[in-house]
Structures are given as C-alpha cells and as structure tokens.
Amino acid sequence: MFLQQLINGIALGSTYALIALGYTMVYGIIALINFAHGEIFMVGAFVGLLMVGVFKLNIFLAMACAMIFCMVLGVVIEFIAYRPLRKSSRLSALISAIGVSIFLSSLALMVFGANAKGFPEQAFSSRQIHIGNADISTLQLLIIGVSAALMIGLEFIVQKTKIGKAMRATSEDYNTAALMGVNVNFVISFTFALGSALAAAGGVLVGMLFNAVSFNMGLMAGLKAFAAAVLGGIGSIPGAMLGGLLLGVTEVFGVAIGYSSYRDAIAFAILVLVLLVRPTGLLGRKVMTKV
Amino acid sequence: MLHAFVNSIDPYFLQILVNIGIGITLALGLNIITGLTGQLSLGHAAFMSVGAFTGALLTLKTGTPFYLNLLLSGLFSAAVAALIGWPILRLTGDYLAICTLGFAEIVKVVFLNLEITNKALGLTVPTPTSALPMPVIVLMVAILAIVASVLIQNSRFGRALKAIRDDEIAAESVGINIARYKVQSFAVSAFMAGVGGCLYAHFLGYINPSDFGFLKSIDMLSMVVLGGLGSIPGAVFGASILSAAPEFLRFMSQYRMLVYGALLVFLMVFRPNGLLGGVNLTDLVLRKLGIRRHGATRNQEGSQ
Numbered sequence: 001m002f003l004q005q006l007i008n009g010i011a012l013g014s015t016y017a018l019i020a021l022g023y024t025m026v027y028g029i030i031a032l033i034n035f036a037h038g039e040i041f042m043v044g045a046f047v048g049l050l051m052v053g054v055f056k057l058n059i060f061l062a063m064a065c066a067m068i069f070c071m072v073l074g075v076v077i078e079f080i081a082y083r084p085l086r087k088s089s090r091l092s093a094l095i096s097a098i099g100v101s102i103f104l105s106s107l108a109l110m111v112f113g114a115n116a117k118g119f120p121e122q123a124f125s126s127r128q129i130h131i132g133n134a135d136i137s138t139l140q141l142l143i144i145g146v147s148a149a150l151m152i153g154l155e156f157i158v159q160k161t162k163i164g165k166a167m168r169a170t171s172e173d174y175n176t177a178a179l180m181g182v183n184v185n186f187v188i189s190f191t192f193a194l195g196s197a198l199a200a201a202g203g204v205l206v207g208m209l210f211n212a213v214s215f216n217m218g219l220m221a222g223l224k225a226f227a228a229a230v231l232g233g234i235g236s237i238p239g240a241m242l243g244g245l246l247l248g249v250t251e252v253f254g255v256a257i258g259y260s261s262y263r264d265a266i267a268f269a270i271l272v273l274v275l276l277v278r279p280t281g282l283l284g285r286k287v288m289t290k291v
Numbered sequence: 292m293l294h295a296f297v298n299s300i301d302p303y304f305l306q307i308l309v310n311i312g313i314g315i316t317l318a319l320g321l322n323i324i325t326g327l328t329g330q331l332s333l334g335h336a337a338f339m340s341v342g343a344f345t346g347a348l349l350t351l352k353t354g355t356p357f358y359l360n361l362l363l364s365g366l367f368s369a370a371v372a373a374l375i376g377w378p379i380l381r382l383t384g385d386y387l388a389i390c391t392l393g394f395a396e397i398v399k400v401v402f403l404n405l406e407i408t409n410k411a412l413g414l415t416v417p418t419p420t421s422a423l424p425m426p427v428i429v430l431m432v433a434i435l436a437i438v439a440s441v442l443i444q445n446s447r448f449g450r451a452l453k454a455i456r457d458d459e460i461a462a463e464s465v466g467i468n469i470a471r472y473k474v475q476s477f478a479v480s481a482f483m484a485g486v487g488g489c490l491y492a493h494f495l496g497y498i499n500p501s502d503f504g505f506l507k508s509i510d511m512l513s514m515v516v517l518g519g520l521g522s523i524p525g526a527v528f529g530a531s532i533l534s535a536a537p538e539f540l541r542f543m544s545q546y547r548m549l550v551y552g553a554l555l556v557f558l559m560v561f562r563p564n565g566l567l568g569g570v571n572l573t574d575l576v577l578r579k580l581g582i583r584r585h586g587a588t589r590n591q592e593g594s595q
Contacts, residue, residue: 033385081556088563091331095516098509099555106548223392223505230389265400268393272379275390279382 004134005256006249011140011209013248014147018202019225020232020240021154022195028171028235029191031090035097036077037199038222039104044070044200045207045217046112052123059124063146063204067197074196075189083185101218108215116214119207143205150201151241154194158237163190171235220264227271233284242282246270297424305426307538312429313490314534316436318514318526320483323440325512326521327449328476329456330380331388334395335484335511338368340503341398342485343492344408347416350493357419361432361489368485369478376477381470395508402500413499416492425494432490436483440523443479452476456521484511517558519568528567 019041026034044066051062081100085093126139158164169177170187178184206221207213228247232239247267254266280286297305321335346364349355355363379390402408418425443449451472454462463469492498510533518529536554540547562568 027385033388081560084560085563089520091325091512091516091520092559092563092565095513096556096559098513099552099559101552102548102555103552106552110545110549219505223396227389227393230386234385261404262400265397268396272390272393272397275382275386276378279386281386 001133001256003132004136005252007134007136007140007144009249009252010245011143011248012252013245014144015202015206015209015244016221016225016228016248017241017244018147018150018198018205019221020228020244021151021237022199023226023229024232024234024237024240025167025191025195027229028237029167029174029188030082030086032082032093032097033226034082034195035094035222036081036100036104037195038218038225039101039108040070040074040077040196040218041199041203041206041221041225042108042213042215042218043073043104044196044203045213046108046203047200048204049117049119049207049213053120059204059208062123063201066200066204070196070200070203071193074192078189078192083188101222105215105218112215114215116212116217118211118213124208139208143209146201146205150198154198155237157194163187167191224264224267227267231271231274231281233281236281236283236285239281239283246282293427294424297426300426307535309426309429309494310534310538311531312426312433313487313494314514314530315433315527316483316487316490317511318518318530319436319440319523320480320487321511322480322515322521322523322526323443323452323483324477324480326515326526327444327456328452328473330473330477331385332391332477332480332508333388333505333512334391334393334398334508335480336503336505336507337391337395337398338372338481338484339488339491339507339511340395340402340500341371341481342368342488343498343503344402344414344488344500345485346489347414347492347498348407350416350419351414357421357428357493360419361486364489365482365486368488369482372481373474373478376474377470380473380477392505392508395503395505399500399504408500411499411501413497413502414492415497416495418496419493429490429494432486436486437523437527439483440526444523448472448475513555517555517565519565519570522565522567522570522572524572525565525567525570529565532566 019037022037022040023034026032026037047066047069048059048062051057051065052059055062057065077100081096082093085096124139124142126137129136129138129141156164158167166177166182166187167190169180169182170184174184177187202221203213203217206217224247225244228243229240230243231247232241232243247270250270251263251266255263259266274282278284317335317339320338321332324330324332324335342364345367346360349360349363350357375394379387379394382390403411408414421428423431451462451467454465454467455469455472459469488503514529514533515526516529517533518527519525536551537547540550543550558566
C-alpha cells in the first residue's frame with residue numbers, strides 16, 4: 001500500500017516538477033511569473049494527442065513533436081507579449097501573461113471543444129507489474145523515466161554547456177551578464193524554449209496518466225506547478241524538482257488517507273505552511289537587502 | 292417612485308450598470324493593498340467569497356436587515372484578512388502573492404466541502420426587501436467606495452501606505468510600523484471585497500464557491516492594473532471597462548474570451564502603466580479650465 005502510493009505520488013510529482021522547472025527558470029532570469037506556462041502545458045498535451053491520434057505516430061515521436069511545437073510557441077509568446085514589457089513594471093507583464101493564458105485556453109476551447117479527450121488505446125499499452133503487494137503500471141514507470149531523463153538533460157545543459165553558463169550568468173545578474181557580452185535576448189528566448197519543451201512533455205505525460213486532455217487542464221496544473229516552484233524556492237532548479245515531487249507525494253497520500261475532496265487544497269496548504277517557516281522556500285537563497 | 296424609475300430602465304443595461312458598480316467596489320478594495328501599499332494579492336476573490344457567503348447566510352438564517360448584513364459581511368472579511376494577514380504579510384513580493392493565491396484556493400475548496408455553504412450546490416439568495424432597489428444600493432456603495440478611497444489616500448494612513456510601497460526600509464526608519472500598517476491595509480481592502488461579494492450574492496441571487504476561483508482574483512487585478520496601479524480614477528475606469536467588456540464583446544459570441552485575452556496583452560504592451568497610469572486627473576482638469584498653470588504638477592500619483 002505504502003509503496004503503491006509512493007510510486008503514484010512520484011509519477012504525479014515528476015509531472016508537476018517538469019512544469020515547475022519552466023516557471024522557475026523564467027522567474028530566475030526575468031523575475032516574471034509566466035502565467036501562460038500552464039496553457040503551454042495544455043497545448044503540448046493537445047499536440048501530442050493529435051500526433052498520436054491523427055498522424056499515428058509513436059508516443060515518443062509525438063512527445064518530441066509536442067516539445068518542438070511548444071518551444072516555438074514559448075519563444076513567440078515571449079517575443080510578442082513579454083519583450084515589449086521588459087522595462088515596465090512587473091505587474092504589467094503579469095497581466096500580459098494572464099491575457100496570453102486566457103487567449104490560449106479559449107483558442108483550445110474553440111478548436112477542440114469542451115469535452116476532455118483521451119489518448120487512444122494503442123498509444124501506450126500499459127501493463128501491471130507486481131512488486132511485493134504493489135501494483136505498478138508500466139505507464140507510471142514510463143512517466144518517471146521520461147521525467148528523470150529530461151531533468152538530467154536539463155541539468156547537463158544548464159551546468160555543462162556554454163549557453164547554460166550564459167543562463168546562469170544572466171540569472172545571477174542581468175546587467176552584468178549583458179556587459180560581459182552575453183546575448184541576453186537570446187538567453188531569454190532559449191530559456192522560454194527550454195521551459196516550454198519541458199511543459200509540453202509534462203502535458204503529454206499527464207494526458208496519458210489521467211487519459212484526459214481538455215482545454216482547462218492548464219489552469220490547476222499550472223497553479224500547482226507554480227506552487228511547487230515556490231515551495232522549492234523560486235529560481236532554483238533543484239528546488240523545483242524537489243517541490244514538485246513533494247507536492248505530488250503529499251497530494252497522493254492525502255487522497256489515500258481519505259481527504260480526496262480536499263485534493264486541490266492539500267498542495268496549497270503545504271505551500272503556505274512551509275513559507276511561514278521558510279519564507280523563501282526550501283532551497284531558496286535568502287536575499288539580503290542593503291540600505 | 293424610485294422603484295418605478297429603476298423598473299423603467301432596460302434590465303439588461305441595468306445589469307451591466309450593477310456589474311460596473313460591484314466591479315468598482317472590488318477594484319478599489321484591491322487597489323488599497325496592491326496599488327497603494329504595493330503588496331500583490333492574487334487571492335482577493337477569497338475575501339469576496341467570504342463576504343458573499345456571510346451576507347447570504349445572514350439573510351437566509353437570521354433575517355437581519357440587509358444594510359446590517361452588508362456591513363457585517365465586510366467586517367467579517369476584514370477580520371479573516373487580519374487573521375491570515377498577520378502571519379503571511381511578512382513574506383515579500385511573489386512569495387506573498389503565491390501565499391494569497393494558495394489561501395484563496397483553500398477557501399474555495401473548504402467552502403466546497405462545508406455543510407453550511409451547501410457544498411458544491413451553492414446557495415440561492417433571495418433579493419433583499421429593502422427601502423431602496425438593488426441597483427441604487429450598488430451605485431451608492433460604489434460612490435461610497437470612491438469617497439473612502441480618496442479619503443484614505445490623502446490621510447496619514449494613506450501616506451504611510453505609500454511610503455511602504457515606495458521604500459519599505461526608508462519607511463521603517465522614519466518610524467512607520469510596517470507590519471501593523473500592512474495588516475490594516477489588508478483588512479480595509481478585504482472589507483471592500485467582502486461588501487462587494489455581499490452585493491454580488493444578493494444581486495445575482497445565486498452563489499457557488501467555484502465562482503470565486505483564481506480567475507475572479509485575476510479579473511479584479513486586471514481592472515486595477517489596466518486602469519493604472521494606485522490611481523483611483525484608473526481603478527474606476529478599469530473596472531468599468533472590464534465589467535462591461537464581456538457584454539460589449541458578446542456579439543462575437545464564441546470569440547469573446549479570445550478577443551478579451553488578446554485585448555489584455557495589447558493594452559499592456561501599448562500602455563504598460565495602465566490607461567490612466569501617470570495621469571493626474573485633477574491636475575489635468577484644473578489645467579484645462581485654466582485654473583492652474585502648465586507644468587505646475589503637484590505629484591505624480593500612481594506613476595509607479
């Protein structure tokens with residue numbers, strides 16, 4: 001029972017973590033809460049569904065297509081809705097992000113209709129594996145595996161490549177990085193592309209996990225992932241992974257011990273409680289203000 | 292007499308007018324904590340929800356007069372705000388924002404599970420039988436909210452809030468009790484949200500906890516930011532436009548929300564400080580009338 005719920009929690013939590021990474025990277029670089037991120041996740045799920053359903057692609061190829069599509073989408077959104085506002089107050093950019101989010105979800109409603117759609121059976125033939133007294137589906141293992149691989153890939157890009165170094169420099173100090181010859185505009189676009197690709201992968205995985213893709217799936221998933229990013233300490237990449245896993249596991253255990261009707265409140269309750277004890281999240285750096 | 296006059300107005304137009312009135316009350320409330328004090332709240336719908344359910348339950352269970360209920364629902368929201376504001380207002384910036392968002396989600400889920408709020412079915416609220424018709428009450432409350440906002444902004448309290456917004460450390464060093472002022476401003480802000488919620492419940496006649504979700508909070512925030520953060524005419528203007536926009540965009544039927552989203556983006560890109568941000572309306576009017584000389588600007592209200 002415990003092992004079963006733990007695996008369920010990790011599978012759910014790793015999808016939260018995938019979305020949370022996009023929030024945290026964008027926040028780390030331009031201090032913007034990208035509220036459109038949840039909708040990018042939703043678009044990713046729809047693109048994956050189309051690729052599997054209409055073009056009969058293999059699930060991994062479909063996921064790759066969704067990631068590429070959302071990369072482009074993320075960069076375009078940044079270019080149209082956030083770049084002109086980079087020098088204005090942060091709230092203006094926030095409202096602009098909310099505008100994009102409303103736009104994308106109503107577009108999805110128009111194109112795909114109000115009903116949730118499921119992935120076709122042959123997309124991934126899931127089997128049950130018995131470990132001890134736990135029933136674990138291969139789908140959950142796939143989700144955990146893909147998420148882990150993507151996160152390792154991200155960690156490699158951020159820590160070992162030149163563009164990753166530029167990203168870290170820009171998030172440390174935007175102006176100094178620009179003075180040192182970092183092309184900050186490119187770095188910001190690249191960050192949006194990376195975050196959106198992860199969200200798209202998360203979208204396809206969540207779509208398969210719950211077997212439902214709908215126009216409004218982005219809102220709650222986005223809010224919870226944002227909560228996960230803040231829980232871990234916004235701006236911190238390991239923090240987003242930790243926060244996502246923690247929220248997923250707590251949520252699943254909360255439901256398992258009988259609080260299923262409070263499902264959506266559990267994540268936020270944990271968040272508020274943790275912030276009261278650690279005001280900058282679990283792995284967030286404490287910022288000292290100099291007078 | 293007044294009833295007859297109100298009944299003679301086109302009900303559709305009246306409904307838009309009432310939406311605007313409630314929108315103004317809500318936007319001015321949020322403007323106090325976000326515009327004046329500079330603390331971003333992404334969960335103000337929670338206070339509207341608390342006010343709406345308090346008002347509705349008072350009307351349904353006790354039968355106290357409507358005006359008293361209106362006041363009590365505001366006061367109860369303010370009390371809740373003070374209670375949760377005390378611990379969470381020490382968080383800064385976006386951590387505070389996400390905390391208010393989390394609080395609003397928790398309130399929504401709790402109300403969806405409570406017996407007294409009728410769980411997910413919501414409450415049907417009877418129209419109050421008061422001396423004045425509902426639309427008149429709404430407009431009066433909106434006007435009161437405008438007057439109260441102006442008075443607060445120009446008081447010692449309002450100046451302290453603006454000092455906190457502009458520089459917390461400097462404000463603290465001249466002896467402003469930051470924690471106390473923040474909680475007070477949060478409570479005042481929640482009072483207006485609660486009153487707005489109570490009006491909403493009684494005018495619409497039906498409330499459901501899901502009505503007061505994240506999107507409602509965002510609606511309120513868009514009104515304030517679109518008009519110009521920290522500017523009272525801005526909040527009134529923003530609330531009027533955004534409360535009426537869904538109705539005026541109705542002819543586009545299914546494209547309505549699509550256009551609304553795009554409109555938000557374009558307005559922000561072309562007027563990043565809001566429609567009336569950085570515009571000093573009193574000054575503008577006085578100058579046009581020739582009472583004040585050109586360039587004699589007093590201060591830049593809401594130019595943040």
